[in-house]
Amino acid sequence: MKRINLGKSGILGSEIALGCMRMDALSEKDAQTMIETAVEHGINFFDHADKYGKGESESIFANALKNTSIKREDIILQSKCGIEDRMYNFSKEHILEAVDGSLQRLKTDYLDILLLHRPDPLMEPEEIAEAFSILQNSGKVRQFGVSNFHPYQVDLVQKYISQKLIVNQLQFSIAHTGMIDFGMHVNMKDERSINHDGGVLEYSRLHDITIQAWSPFQYGFFEGVFIDNPKFPELNEKLGQLAEEKGVSKMAIATAWILKHPAKIQVIVGTMNPGRLEKIAEASNIALTRQEWYDIYFAAGNDLP
Template identity: 65%
Template sequence: MNKIKLGTSNLQVGEIALGCMRMNSLSKKDASLVIENALELGVDFFDHADIYGGGDSEKIFADAIGMTPSIREKIYIQTKCGIANGTFDFSKEHILESVDGSLSRLQTDYIDVLLLHRPDTLMEPEEVAEAFTKLKESGKVRHFGVSNQNPMQVELLKKYVKQDLIANQLQLSLMFTPMIDAGLNVNMQHDPAIVRDGSVLEYSRLNDMTIQAWSPFQYGMFKGVFVGNEKFPEVNEKLQELAEKKGVTDSAIAIAWILRHPAKIQPVVGTMNPQRLADISKASEIELTRQEWYELYRAAGNDLP
């Protein structure tokens, strides 16, 4: 597994991360197999959130891995906060309480990376800054970032927050590409030219923020998986063609497509199937050519100007 540098931090982590949202559906034994398999593959970065499984995903993860100081040193844990009771809450009180809850469930003294989960329009950035400083000084959180935020929202935080914001977790897949579309259709009068996110792709590259791609196999927002889906024959034909050519699975090609982008995007895959993760991880071993990348982009239903 290739490594990437996470934002401006000194963290060198696997370029593919394992999302643990569904871990609450597993037994302790099965969760242990998933984690051990991930580590054997070089997947050492685990993405959590306080709301996943109502907190049970974090708890099962810690129980399954048998959290000890020696094990903790081998892994990187990221968790998220800011969603509460069906709304959003970036208050100092909520952030601090959320982190304490995650630390307890994860059976650890520190979180490697804490992300703010979804934008809170009632955010008072001074409160976020106070919470981050307290968490950093106490050693409870080592690095910070955001999720699903546009450049101006990040800039507003940066005006007050002392710590670097090293990552932004955003939806991206071969079949969900608005952050890429707008940059290819500049100054044009059709839908793909619409800048929906404040040029977050370019902003992230300029500011050395790692984009973490969530739902890398989904089309639309939680509409379903596109790989192997008969609704999308053209893109699946091209995925299968390249999979056979390179000796990997079609899912690995879908991840390799994300990894090929020079922004050094880190896909977050949520499979709880050890063999599927093993197949997907082979994406780290191959590199698509420029021609292959654009062939897949076109097969996904996109036109180039």
Template identity: 55%
Template sequence: MKTIKLGSSSLEVPVVAVGCMRINSLDKNEAERFVQTALEQGANFFDHADIYGGGTCEEIFADAIHMNSDVREQIILQSKCGIRQGMFDFSKEHILNSVDGILKRLKTDYLDVLLLHRPDALVEPEEVAEAFEQLESSGKVRHFGVSNQNPMQIQLLKKFVKQPIVANQLQLSITNATMISAGINVNMENESAVNRDGSVLDFCRLNDITVQPWSPFQYGFFEGVFLGNDKFPELNKKIDEIAGKYGVTNTTIAIAWLLRHPANMQPVIGTMNLERLQDCIKASDVTLTREEWYEIYRAAGNILP
């Protein structure tokens, strides 16, 4: 699989990340086959969060991959923290305790990447900086990033945090592309021109922060997938047409659409289906033309001024 550098770091990562939020839906043998298939396809970047399955997803993954020192050096582990029941928490104490729990469940001594999951309105960036410093100096975390944060929130962190912010995990798909459409419809009087995120896509590109699109097949906020959905007839017709041209599935084209963007994104796929996993990975070998990218964009109902 093709690789990119994660943000400004020297860490080389696959262009497709394997999300493990639903691995607790698999039995032991299925989970083992899933992670082994991913590794065989070169997809060795696994995305976790301490809240997935209440922590059980990390435990299941560690057992499924038969975690040991040799296995650990062959994979890249990312996890997230900061979401608690009824609140968000970026306090130093919570971050440190969360990482200890993550490491224990994953049966490892370190994370390659730690992301702060959702913005904490009560964040004290000085505390985050202290937590990151302690985690880096102890060797527990090697790289740091955020999730669902806008440019000013990242800038606030960067004022105090000395480690580079290497990734920002954001919701993005063909049908949830406001961070793209706002940039196309600058100064226009239509809904697509509304800038909802402070030009976060451009900000991340300017600051060497890798955008990690989550829910790349979803429309709305977990309302369902757009592929094969009667609500999106034109989009599916166009995707199927282009998929036929390349001899791949519609799943492959949906991921290839994200990879075609010059921001060098790293989509996080959440499927636990082996065939769809492999279809997502195949997107690494498909480069859509500019015309095809825009045809898909317009077929989703996005407008050009």
């Protein structure tokens, strides 16, 4: 499994990471199998959030991990905070309490990376700065990032904190391509020319921020997956063709399509099926050609101006 230097921080994470949002649905034994399967296939990065399963996903992960031979220092643990019931909260007190809660549930002394989960319109960047400094100086968090932020929100936080934000976790898949559509339809009077995210892809590359792609097989906002979905006949035909030619799964091709991008995007996959994870992990060994990448893009219903 290839590794990505996340935000040029020196933290080398597998280019495919396991998202643990749904781990609360597993038994500890099944969770252990998932973790071991991930590590066996070169995945060393595990993405959490205090919101996932109301904290239960982190607890099950930790209880499962202790039954493996995997050492804490050999894996990367990332968690997110800031989402409460019916509101977002980036207050200093909440950030500190949230991290302590995650550390307790994950049974670890530190997080490798902490992300602010979704932008809080009431955030006071000075408070965020205070919280980050306390967490870093105490050794509880090594590095920091954000999730679902547009460039100006990143700049606002970055202005006040002394740490460099190294990642931004954003929705991206073959069926959710706004980040690249906008860049190709500059100055065009069509739907794809609309800038929905402030040019976050180019911004991230300019500022050495690693994009983490969540929901790599989803279309819309958790409306479903496009793999083997009759709503996407041309896309599945193309994915199937390439999968057969390369001896892999459609999921691997869909993942390789994201990994092909020169931004070195890290893909967060949320499957809790070990067999499916094995098939997805094969994407790290697939080298799509430029034409194959564009053919997949066209098959998803996209076009060029």
